[in-house]
Amino acid sequence: MTGTTPKKGAAPISEIGSETRLALFRMQLELRLCEKRAYDLFLQNLIKGTSHLSLGQEAIAAGFGVAMRPDDWTFCTYRGHAHTLARGASMTGVLGELMGRECGLLGGKGGSMHLTDVSKGAMGSYAIIGAHLPIAAGAAWSAQYRGTEQVAVCFFGDGTTNIGAFHEALNFSVIWKLPVIFVCENNLYMEYTPISAVTAVEHPAADRAAAYNLERVVIDGNDADEVYRTATKFMNRARQGGGPALIEAMTYRHSGHSRADPAQYRPKGELEQWLERDPIKIYRERLLELGMVEATLRDIEEEVTAQVNEATEAAKASAAPDLAGIHQHVWADGGAAWRN
Amino acid sequence: MTGTTPKKGAAPISEIGSETRLALFRMQLELRLCEKRAYDLFLQNLIKGTSHLSLGQEAIAAGFGVAMRPDDWTFCTYRGHAHTLARGASMTGVLGELMGRECGLLGGKGGSMHLTDVSKGAMGSYAIIGAHLPIAAGAAWSAQYRGTEQVAVCFFGDGTTNIGAFHEALNFSVIWKLPVIFVCENNLYMEYTPISAVTAVEHPAADRAAAYNLERVVIDGNDADEVYRTATKFMNRARQGGGPALIEAMTYRHSGHSRADPAQYRPKGELEQWLERDPIKIYRERLLELGMVEATLRDIEEEVTAQVNEATEAAKASAAPDLAGIHQHVWADGGAAWRN
């Protein structure tokens, strides 16, 4: 297996209650099944444009999603379906947006790479590498300034650690002690290039933490419990004025970079090894080990499947967006006029 | 004294020959007297525009200037008079450029912030923070590709370590093992803001070296011998394929950031303490300690003074640039036409 071997072992049940554990299970499942559906939909040519799945990386979005306060803020990337859903955004809205329908979260104007649901604290998906790190810092600044104890959580990939905005955002957040958590999902690849081929250090985020006077944190990003615990710990600290954290979560994407990518650049067997460590598979096994009943898990699986089916139908039933939308919302007045 | 106390003590004379030592002395003096003259000239309103002196920082430009091969390349900033002179650029050309005269290194087109003398390997002064770090890396790439064993040396300030291009250039240079030496002149201030107020670590460059898998190097930037030795060591390594280095040289500028700046933001006494460690003062004392004769040093001082006087007169005698120059050298064909 490429990258660091993640640490093993379940947390003592006492630390994370079984309600939380079921929530983590359910959420991972929601993300997985919804994205698998997205994949089916573009095979059916119902999703145009591009689309970046995070199949295999669900434990990270879910671990944070469950740990966050409803008024916390998420900032994520073009690979942001999971992170947006994890804040409670509607599946219909997500699938609808991917399909370019009226019911889409963004009315079809943003597309797959820009999912946003401000009402749920999902403050946007950003498609140009690096930009959302300083933006997340800014949200954290606003929380700090107003004393609201909200936290901004910013997800990004390993490849993102080599762009200038990463550096600026980290330094800036530390000197202002901002309540922002930077979460690097190290899935070992940029688009098609292994991160190790283009990075001066082994752990692209964690090995740079010291450059910002931050603690070095590497976690198993396929273990929802570990993510949840880490999220809780650093978010609590941030709420109390302890400043930012930089977390590197080791994981792997099961699919290609985007719909166009068959991912043939991967060494033979790599995917298979990581499938063994599929976050949902290991979490399910852990729940059973910890004494949860199979039927409970089955029920959840059925519920989520039904939920995804329903969302799919609703999205399919939605019309193409009205052309009027083209000239709406450039400006706060609702319009697009640049002249009188 | 703010910042790290630099290490004390002269190098054993065996290491650096007395010819080299005299060259280091002379060069520091050239930089000092030429820049002092620049200051006089703008008090006389003969220099328009801005101008950034590095009075007090001469040991760095000189230490590298003497250590570099004639075909090595220097990349520096708007505070680049010293670095350009240290490669052998003409004083008349430098003063003439500051005065906007025809004899200026750039014919008056670039001005104080863009001094360049390609024939001497002075590959430009860059006035937008950060940009020249990747550019220097590119020159190093060209040397590496062609196997010339040339080295690119890139000078910049402490404040520059917080901009994105710094991060990108460092990572890039390390993964390609480029023969480039990054020299951070830590003079404790950005323009008017202490670097410590805006940086997450104490040593803005050295404390980040590990983030690029580089050695942590902090040197006394007011000690020309130490600079020379460090320069030689890392340039040799780079020539042999050992890749880049990041050097943080502690120093202090005696004057304000630019001609407009009275530097009132400095704590009382700070300047005085650093004047005690004036690189030229300590170097002169050391030479005497090491047995050089006072008369030799006096001769050099007189020669350099005469040289500066001569350059000043030559620059003053030079005409304002011909207006034809306005429309020259946008393009390689010598002209400025964007249409037929």
Added chain:
Amino acid sequence: MAELTYREAVAAGIAQEMARDDRVVFLGEDVAHAGGVFKATVGLLDQFGPLRVRDCPISEQAILGAAMGAAMTGLRPIAEIMFSDFLAVCWDIVANEIAKSRYMTNGQVSVPLVIRTANGGGSRFGAQHSQSVENWAMAIPGIKVVAPAFPADVKGLLAASIRDEDPVLFFEQKSLYSFKGEVPDGEYVDELGKARVLRQGKDCTIVALALMVHRALEAAEILEREHGISCTVVDVRSLVPLDTVTILAEVARTGRLVTIEENPRLCGWGAEIASIIADECFWELDGPIIRITTPHIPLPSADRLEDNTIPSVARIVQEISQRID
């Protein structure tokens, strides 16, 4: 009315809005303790304290990114980019993030912020510290673009920009910072998107911005006195929104258009206005549209060279007197 310099009007505009609205915060490099390299924000730190007036590292992407994130979540930041040339190092945040977020999110996200920046030449700073980049900004959908010529407009339009729900790029003219003018006392808020007719003539309409407004006015005096050519001078004040009603009306009245632009020629704001006139006002035109711009070159540094690139009063007079009768 008090007489203020252009730079004092900047501080006055910011102070007025910060006093009125706690959500207004101000950040930039050397802006707090030092009061800005152009001394345009002196006094704000003392008045509003270090939580609202903040010095930043040399991290323009972080500065504008932070301003954006804060604006999205309820604050109304004012961010300074010291020289407009440096917008290039954070252009992604301006052009791709701040400008597009409202639209891409179908109106969910608001980014009410102001980016103030020192624009333009005349200080012998050379090609990387003297550019006029108002046309870069005008080319980006989703951002308003303001460039005042007078201290009163600085205060009034800056206040309006801070209160605006949309992002505004506010270009301050470097070489006007010490220009003095009457500024209304007390709370003063102007309106974005209104050009101002400063002088009416019958032979030609000169449309200008920022420093060029002053040169246009001076040229118009000389043209009247020495050449018998009577010019209207329109101060555009805001490129986006653009007051095409005023411009079209004035050009229709005189039958001729001359734009005076400090930006280099190609794709300058004057080209946009020329193209609007050449379409919508074509039948009222009595002769060619003339653009007087900085040539399409990087700006040279030496005083003699710089003075011969940015449109001067003499060049404006010469061009117009030769081509308009």
Added chain:
Amino acid sequence: MAELTYREAVAAGIAQEMARDDRVVFLGEDVAHAGGVFKATVGLLDQFGPLRVRDCPISEQAILGAAMGAAMTGLRPIAEIMFSDFLAVCWDIVANEIAKSRYMTNGQVSVPLVIRTANGGGSRFGAQHSQSVENWAMAIPGIKVVAPAFPADVKGLLAASIRDEDPVLFFEQKSLYSFKGEVPDGEYVDELGKARVLRQGKDCTIVALALMVHRALEAAEILEREHGISCTVVDVRSLVPLDTVTILAEVARTGRLVTIEENPRLCGWGAEIASIIADECFWELDGPIIRITTPHIPLPSADRLEDNTIPSVARIVQEISQRID
């Protein structure tokens, strides 16, 4: 002549020049092993090896900075910026460094490099991956700007750009990558700064670029057939240098100008051409200058929306048939 796709012509142009000149090197993200996200550089790594064809980290400033430093010191780099929208993250290197260095140094520094980038919409990628930013580039003095519409031009103009002593921003049209056309075999080098008249008519001159050339041609057919309007179509090919001789002559002949621009309206390249015509060709004009552009908005993503923003054949036909007779 062989039939190549537009993307194959990219690889062919690069390969031709790399084979000829050792100084030509190529760098970018995912360009070597993967052959580029648009598969436009497949095969180059195998042919020229890992010292000349290099994969880079996501560090656009480092990529272009490195290209510049290498160009200054004797190499002739080709750098890929994957999507033209990303030029914003390295705009300083383009606009302030690469473009200005020769001038600022009074001709001492040469920067012979090519920046290739995928430009334009039509792929439902949304506002941050679909922009047409050729006008950003045209606004910067010191950089040449090329945007081919046909595979042959891709190869010929790319070769010419690589051989040019000046920096060239080379815009490849994303939605044309699979477009096929005849490309001359063997060494083929075109010339920068020459527009091409693809069709001559008498009622109006349509000036277009890249994808819009294809739409203009199609629209011209329909206008002729269904509306009896006979159009000249000029493919600008290079915005800088701009072939004003050809454009002025063609507009003078027809008396009307229509520009078709994919860039959003304000300060688009068509505005510049319109302003040139409105000055230098004013007396030959028979009616208003018309600009058909993407509206001044960020680009929406959904197919139905995107198709109704970028100028379509139908919109071109409609505008011209309504306004020109």
